[in-house]
Amino acid sequence: MRASRLLSLLLLLQNRGRMSAARLATELGVTSRTIYRDVEALAAAGVPIYAEPGPTGGYQLMDGYRTRLTGLTADEAESLFLTGMPQPAAELGLGAQVAAAELKLMAALPTPYREASLRIRQRFHLDAPDWYREPDAVPHLLAAAEALWQDRVIEVRYRRWAPRPGEVTRRLQPLGLVLKAGIWYLVAAGPRTYRVSSIVELRPLPETFTRPDDFDLATFWQGNVERYEQADTAEAAVIRLSPAGLAALPGIIGPKAARQAQNNCQPPDAYGWQQTTIPMESVPHAAAMLLRLGPDVQVLAPEPLVAQLTATVRAMARLYPG
Template identity: 55%
Template sequence: MDLGTFSGVRASRLVSLLLLLQNRGRLTAAELATELEVSTRTVYRDVESLLAAGIPIYGEAGHDGGYALVDGYRTRLTGLTAGEAEALFLAGLPGPAAELGLGSLLTAAELKLEAALPADLRRQARRLRDRFHLDAPGWYQRAEDAPHLPAVAAAVWQRQAIQVRYRRWQAPTQVERRLEPYGIVLKAGRWYAVAAADGAGPRTYRIGQILDLRPLDEHFTPPDDFDLAGYWRQHTHQLQERLWRDRAEIRISPAGVERLREIAVPAVLDAVAAATVDGPAGWRRAVIPIESLTHAEGELLRLGAQVEVLAPVELRDRIAATARDLAAVYA
């Protein structure tokens, strides 16, 4: 099949239409239009184009009619093995791909993967989508709105510099930056750009905090030794080290330990797991990392009477004062 005479968008749609018929059998024009997000008139024109290109499609009228490929016809559009194609279905992330502006490309890629599989493995690959789902945002959080994400993704792909107006937490709260975006990371529902700014080394920018973006007619080359995954590991490690600014000594009951597993971060859980038992009732004495006195107060109060703060004294006094205020409210 030669689609070289068609535009890139239409050629991609024609391939998708062909693969839909190959993978799913007979489909009506309305069903094809829904899958391809076009009008039925466009489907009719596309079918005519495929027929003109020598694709053996036939149509049947009536309630059970529709378009189908002649029995035995298959196109081979990938060189993937069945195992490779099956495994790649687990790598498809529809939500993030759509946010990056790649949703239609992912759909077309999955259709091509289906085409590479024998019938039995094709059914198994479809079951993967039925049984595994990725929900990137954390609990009780919405995915952050990042309207400039597709533009940042395009700049990453094309190695193109961008000029942005960026909102940050410290004064001045809005700054102008010329960025060379090396890569993009999705973490807990938020998108981050790893980019060099004004000749400095790479830093991390929340894409949802970009207020304005303008592509520049300038291209860049990242350092040869830059590794996005390695940078992100180091960045998160350093962030955690800066985050845990202090320590608190606590006693916690077995019930408190169970509750802690639902609300605490791994660093706190690890500290409690390594703690020694203090008393016959199974209470543990542990030294846990904390961000700040205010944050620790709020988190430890969630455990109620299942935890006792021993130190620092200021944190113990804060929690005691809050407990007295609560007792007065509920007296």
């Protein structure tokens, strides 16, 4: 561990120039006293490192010195795909590898490209979750990722909402993990998709499996998204909408899903209300979404969604008697 930290310290100084002991300690997750010892070790090994005193001082390398010790480990190379997503990388247990890989990559770049990459990093940032939405709790994500790396079969206890709500047990062969709008999904052989936050329990099994050669995660996911957005799924809600509810639907479920719902609308009744279907990710998600339409929507099916909305509306009515 110390050798890795010494290399990281050296690369930090090479990439960023002068840095104080306090800043180096923060970057490397150690104390300033440890930084003092590490600097002494580097100097003893012949690295031309020196200290500038004063409030703006710190450690820096002699002008023109560059290390070539920038080889990436296998874990660091794999983690490069996540360098733009620090939170997902941390959730997958790859936060440290991402930081180390990024540092080594920066050190290997010529100065003009290194400066350009710093400008990009300062100007662009990816924030996947939607507004006012915290990421799902995914306590089993790391175990799922480890099984995925090892092509290992897993047994999961999974909380589902359709066709019948409840918990089911499944043996899965994990083929991929997808982060969509801040939500993690596990793709398993079948192929089938499971929301990671709905996994109640996960147990790796001794046996492994052979990953299909012809499976492409990106291609499968694109098709899965298209099927979902076209409501070509068993998990759909049957609803009635007033003219105002129909007009407001794009802002609730998104323009693409709203167009599909509008195309599926039955003729309006005497009051102008129309019946249609919308895709339903889960009962809680659909309930929260449809409540935003207030009295301009009536849910007809499935029964668990009707029951949850009924209970919610009654509880709200008790808060506002009159």
